[in-house]
Amino acid sequence: MSKKKMELKSQTRRNFVKGVGVAAAGIMIVPRHVLGGTGFVAPSDKLNIAGIGAGGKGTSDLAEFAKSPNVNIVGLCDVDDRQAVKSRESFPKANYYNDFRIMLEKEKDNIDAVSVSTPDHNHAVAAYAAMQMGKHVYVQKPLTHDIWEARMLTEAAKKFKVVTQMGNQGGSGDGVRKMKELYDAGLIGEVHTVKCWTNRAIWPMALETPTVKDKIPKGLNWDLWLGTAENRDYNNAYLPFDWRGWSDFGTGALGDMACHIMDPVYRILPILYPDQVECSVADAFKGKFETANYPKSFPTSSKIHLSYPRTDGKGTVKVSWMDGGLMPERPEELGDDEALGNWDGGVLFIGTKGKILADCYGAKPRLLPLSLNEQIKVEETLPRVPEGHYLQWVNACIAGYGNAETSSSFDYAGPFTESILIGNLALKAYFEEDPTIENKSFWGGSKYNGRKRLRWDAKNMRVTNFEPANNYVKRTYREGYSLG
The missing domain is CATH 3.30.360.10 (Dihydrodipicolinate Reductase; domain 2)
Known part of the structure; x- marks a missing residue:
């Protein structure tokens, strides 16, 4: 095995054995200038989270993050207005968008972290765009749709120095x-x-591939839903x-x-x-x-x-x-x-x-x-994660990149997804x-x-x-x- 692979595997073992207990142990409140770092939010501040995918699994994901008193849900994005109704009712102060690219640009100074709960084929592009802007990311499982995308997100998390977590909750169980x-x-x-x-x-x-063109439901932006996928009629x-x-x-x-x-x-x-x-x-x-x-x-x-x-x-x-x-x-x-x-x-x-x-x-x-x-x-020799998978990521984001680890950070979740x-x-x-x-x-x-x-x-x-x-x-x- 190459030295690079051995180092990667060693890091994933550290994530399991010691990293998962860091956030659970509590976070010291210190001045922002002492900790610093890309995408850092001082413990005395709120963590401003935006949800890309506010319906379906995104509804429950956002609800879990909001259980923390240190979280504000400030942005919601969904290509289907019908699916986003509950999240919009739960977070009426959050600005709502259909296109995640527009949301990230307009809210770039207001967002600290992003949760991605879209269908699998749009996970990678949404997560990468957020990381590129220095935003911490939580991405539902599987991390990506393609093998190449998983490798790219693994490398991007290191490059942009952001806190990451894949949504396989059992990893913190x-x-x-x-x-x-x-x-x-x-x-x-x-x-x-x-x-x-x-x-x-x-x-x-x-199933055989649909050939019938059905009427696009009101409230659904079919072009945005397709995202990275090749063009086809709605069915x-x-x-x-x-x-x-x-x-x-x-x-x-x-x-x-x-x-x-x-x-x-x-x-x-x-x-x-x-x-x-x-x-x-x-x-x-x-x-x-x-x-x-x-x-x-x-x-x-x-x-x-x-x-x-x-x-x-x-x-x-x-x-x-x-x-x-x-x-x-x-x-x-x-x-x-x-x-x-x-x-x-x-x-x-x-x-x-x-x-x-x-x-x-x-x-x-x-x-x-x-x-x-x-x-x-x-x-019992391994630290547990009593706060759970979602709030572990929240706490790690608040602590800042490099100050706390998560159970399924992309250096683990990326190779696993591949x-x-x-x-x-x-x-x-x-x-x-x-x-x-x-x-x-x-x-x-x-x-x-x-x-x-x-x-x-x-x-x-x-x-x-x-x-x-x-x-x-x-x-x-x-x-x-x-x-x-």
Whole structure:
């Protein structure tokens, strides 16, 4: 592993072990000129937050930030007036906009920090624009829509020296910390295999691309909603929630839930980027012979297998992801009537000496068999985050860049998001034609890439053995949108 990668991984470990406790320990009130720094707000001041995406998840995000007595919500931006009604009622003094670019320019002297809760395809451009202006940013999961965008936001956070947090709230939970304490105690040995699963998607998937032009609802600025995505006619199939199933806008079940379910995997184990990925999907066939290709939609369910070289050089960790209701085999140590995760999903660590099972968000980690948890008690060694994920970021913003850390700052969340999106790259490349396959008949073999193992060069962000897959590393934005 390169020195740069080792330094990056070391930093993410520090974020977990010591950083999360800094904000929780309290903040000394000192004069502004003593602390200083880009985007700094003195503890005696209010933190002025603007929300880009004021409806849907943005509604609850802004409500969480407003729980702090040190926060003012001063700006609201949403491309859909219908979705922003509740936030506008909750924060009547906040100036309201439809275009985040206009809001950032007009409110640049009034805003200290920005929360981004748009659909996935506009996360990166909104966050980068704010960071470029020296504003701290909180960005909902997944951090970005594309692998390249995640790398750019990671670098931008360092360049512009702003406080960052990705919205995977379980990263500040007690569960993932207890899980690490169990792992660090050596109770399950070295983890070599991990199983992750979720019940998602809970929105339509595996759909043919709409061809009908529906009437744009009153209050929706469709052009601004499209943002970075290529032009197309409005269709009711996209909004208000079902955009998650369309690959130009969302990131499917993996993007929606892996930032919660895989967080313990990435946070605890000595891994950074996978070097191999392969997948299989459901709804691959409409009929007996006709292969169904849904180029703009995600499959109803999928399995994704990622191979991670350990950063300590001790072999690899195999991580499998299942969605759409698919689940791993029940461990022998788990009773017939004992829960395998919870409704949202779960994660299973398989080590050389034992197993740990946890629910979504890394909640309720427990050794298997469950009887061991009554016999074995592990000391609490890691700091907790009693104020929670949202206010941890608020407190860190108030403390100023470099004075407090957050659980999912972009030096952690960026590489983590890249790792997840490599799985989506495999899904998107599934139906790309493989020029090396000569026999195109059904019986002789599919003409599509299918279950080909893709080899990933993380440093250069490239698939090395199937060139068509590289089309999904970075998108081309519409005119008017860029990073930089």
